[in-house]
Amino acid sequence: xxxxxxxxxxxxxxxFPMKATRLVITAREPAWARHAAVAATGLATSVIGCGCEAGxxxxxxxxxxxxxxxxxxxxxxSVSGKELAKQVERRVGQCVLxxxxxxxxxxxxxxxxxxLGRNLRFFGDGWQIAKVIDGVRYWRIPVMDGEFVAxxxxxxxxxxxxxxxxxxxxxxxxxxxxxxxxxxxxxxxxNVILPFPGGVVxxxxxxGSKYAALSASTNEAFCPSLARRVPRSExxxxxRCVLEIVIDGLADVDVAQAxxxxxxxxxxxxxxxxxxxxxxxxxxxxxxxFHFHLRExxxxxxxx
Amino acid sequence: xxxxxxxxxxxxxxxxxxxxxPALLAALSMEAVLxxxxxxxxxxxxxxDLFTVASSAxxxxxxxxxxxxxGDLSRFDALGAGMAAGTLExxxxxxxxxxxxxTGGRLHVHGPAGELTxxxxxxxxxxxxxxxxxxxxxxxxxxxxxMTGGMLVIRGRAGERLADRMRRGxxxxxxxxxxxxxxxxxxxxxxxxxxxxxxxxxxxRRGTLVFAGPAPTPGPTFVPVPSEAEVFxxxxxxxxxxxxxxxxxxxxxxxERYVGDLAVQGQGEWVVAS
Numbered sequence: 001x002x003x004x005x006x007x008x009x010x011x012x013x014x015x016f017p018m019k020a021t022r023l024v025i026t027a028r029e030p031a032w033a034r035h036a037a038v039a040a041t042g043l044a045t046s047v048i049g050c051g052c053e054a055g056x057x058x059x060x061x062x063x064x065x066x067x068x069x070x071x072x073x074x075x076x077x078s079v080s081g082k083e084l085a086k087q088v089e090r091r092v093g094q095c096v097l098x099x100x101x102x103x104x105x106x107x108x109x110x111x112x113x114x115x116l117g118r119n120l121r122f123f124g125d126g127w128q129i130a131k132v133i134d135g136v137r138y139w140r141i142p143v144m145d146g147e148f149v150a151x152x153x154x155x156x157x158x159x160x161x162x163x164x165x166x167x168x169x170x171x172x173x174x175x176x177x178x179x180x181x182x183x184x185x186x187x188x189x190x191n192v193i194l195p196f197p198g199g200v201v202x203x204x205x206x207x208g209s210k211y212a213a214l215s216a217s218t219n220e221a222f223c224p225s226l227a228r229r230v231p232r233s234e235x236x237x238x239x240r241c242v243l244e245i246v247i248d249g250l251a252d253v254d255v256a257q258a259x260x261x262x263x264x265x266x267x268x269x270x271x272x273x274x275x276x277x278x279x280x281x282x283x284x285x286x287x288x289x290f291h292f293h294l295r296e297x298x299x300x301x302x303x304x
Numbered sequence: 305x306x307x308x309x310x311x312x313x314x315x316x317x318x319x320x321x322x323x324x325x326p327a328l329l330a331a332l333s334m335e336a337v338l339x340x341x342x343x344x345x346x347x348x349x350x351x352x353d354l355f356t357v358a359s360s361a362x363x364x365x366x367x368x369x370x371x372x373x374x375g376d377l378s379r380f381d382a383l384g385a386g387m388a389a390g391t392l393e394x395x396x397x398x399x400x401x402x403x404x405x406x407t408g409g410r411l412h413v414h415g416p417a418g419e420l421t422x423x424x425x426x427x428x429x430x431x432x433x434x435x436x437x438x439x440x441x442x443x444x445x446x447x448x449x450x451m452t453g454g455m456l457v458i459r460g461r462a463g464e465r466l467a468d469r470m471r472r473g474x475x476x477x478x479x480x481x482x483x484x485x486x487x488x489x490x491x492x493x494x495x496x497x498x499x500x501x502x503x504x505x506x507x508x509r510r511g512t513l514v515f516a517g518p519a520p521t522p523g524p525t526f527v528p529v530p531s532e533a534e535v536f537x538x539x540x541x542x543x544x545x546x547x548x549x550x551x552x553x554x555x556x557x558x559x560e561r562y563v564g565d566l567a568v569q570g571q572g573e574w575v576v577a578s
Contacts, residue, residue: 028534067539069534101534103535129571133543134543140533140536146531146533147531149536
């Protein structure tokens with residue numbers, strides 16, 4: 001399939017079930033909520049080495065938060081509920097509790113509850129107090145700027161991790177510009193995050209390695225420097241840079257919506273932008289239950 | 305089936321009315337309701353001896369059953385006691401222990417209520433348009449815990465020992481409260497818009513006592529807290545505002561806080577809205 005001069009591969013992104021939660025971080029000033037959210041979602045690009053994948057989903061107006069202050073919604077994804085609970089506790093404890101004037105609330109209405117303030121309360125060393133307001137339990141922990149308020153638990157739901165788009169471009173500049181345009185469009189979609197720096201990853205990986213200690217290694221099929229040296233390169237002539245966008249979402253429809261938005265943004269820019277092909281990463285379809293076929297999500301496929 | 309029970313005349317002796325539960329009566333025909341027995345001391349009376357009953361199938365498909373009582377029910381005790389679901393409306397005064405131990409549903413008294421109103425309440429919404437007697441939202445005699453959940457709104461005044469030993473839930477009083485309001489409170493929220501009698505929050509361990517109106521002078525076992533509690537107040541004031549009346553303006557008001565009673569655990573707090 002070729003749209004606006006850009007080839008869309010007949011392939012699919014293969015995604016996996018994950019455990020997910022949303023946290024709402026508020027503060028007296030929006031900047032401080034952002035500081036906490038950026039720190040709490042730092043070093044959270046891939047479950048391979050970070051324990052979770054996390055990112056800022058949206059900035060929230062005072063009318064959208066439980067305490068009527070401006071805030072930030074963040075999403076965290078992990079491979080198991082237990083690991084997610086560990087990551088929530090560690091990240092909120094080190095990055096939100098510590099940040100001036102912040103408070104943290106659960107951002108999902110229902111799901112399996114895991115501890116949010118329930119264990120962090122022990123930082124209060126006995127001075128912490130619980131408060132139940134409208135059936136929701138909060139912990140109030142004395143800190144040096146007053147008190148840190150944290151909802152007791154946050155619901156965990158089944159999410160989807162690993163949706164992706166691969167952008168094959170004529171050069172590095174064109175690939176970066178394409179990726180930035182796609183990221184801008186995809187970040188407007190609710191319920192998803194793009195966990196890599198700037199939403200973009202250059203080190204697409206495959207499962208396994210020639211080194212026994214590594215569980216993942218570079219995906220040589222998409223490395224332009226190896227195009228003529230590896231037996232199954234996916235790259236033809238004229239592709240000199242490949243970038244990837246990884247998408248985690250609260251549901252498969254959210255990931256599909258984000259991929260749709262990204263594809264539309266890329267196609268609209270046309271081949272003159274230097275983008276040659278759009279592809280997606282998968283493992284043959286046998287590992288992940290969610291398959292997002294590019295040609296079903298491409299803009300032309302939307303037309304009746 | 306929805307029923308409306310109209311009292312013909314007040315009984316000579318007190319009646320235990322906990323059997324008049326909306327969920328129970330909704331499943332009964334008018335004839336069965338008329339035959340329903342209510343304890344009166346060692347004897348029993350039939351509902352038909354006391355009330356005229358009007359029944360209608362209209363709205364019977366609604367998920368929450370509804371029961372309406374009319375008349376001077378000040379000799380009917382334990383109305384809505386143990387109620388778990390449905391709506392009970394009483395148009396007139398009621399006796400003691402109204403809503404005692406209720407766990408859910410909605411009970412609205414358009415009139416005054418007696419002593420022990422909402423005592424040991426565990427959930428649901430109880431609203432009294434008039435005054436309530438002593439030991440409102442407190443513990444049953446001999447129990448350790450007072451109210452442990454739900455919402456109690458009193459549009460009139462409350463008697464003495466309001467919310468004594470209260471553990472969870474919210475009580476909002478539009479008018480004055482008697483002596484020892486919030487005494488021995490373990491937790492929960494008590495908000496008073498009028499004046500409080502002597503010894504407010506005596507022996508308070510944890511919980512919150514909100515003064516929306518004139519606050520008494522804190523005793524020597526309460527100390528002021530200079531720090532802000534912006535988030536907590538945003539959450540609590542919005543919740544209280546839903547009670548309406550003098551609490552509607554709570555979210556915009558500034559507060560001062562005191563903690564105590566230092567004679568006991570000392571983690572309770574007074575919130576004085578200015």
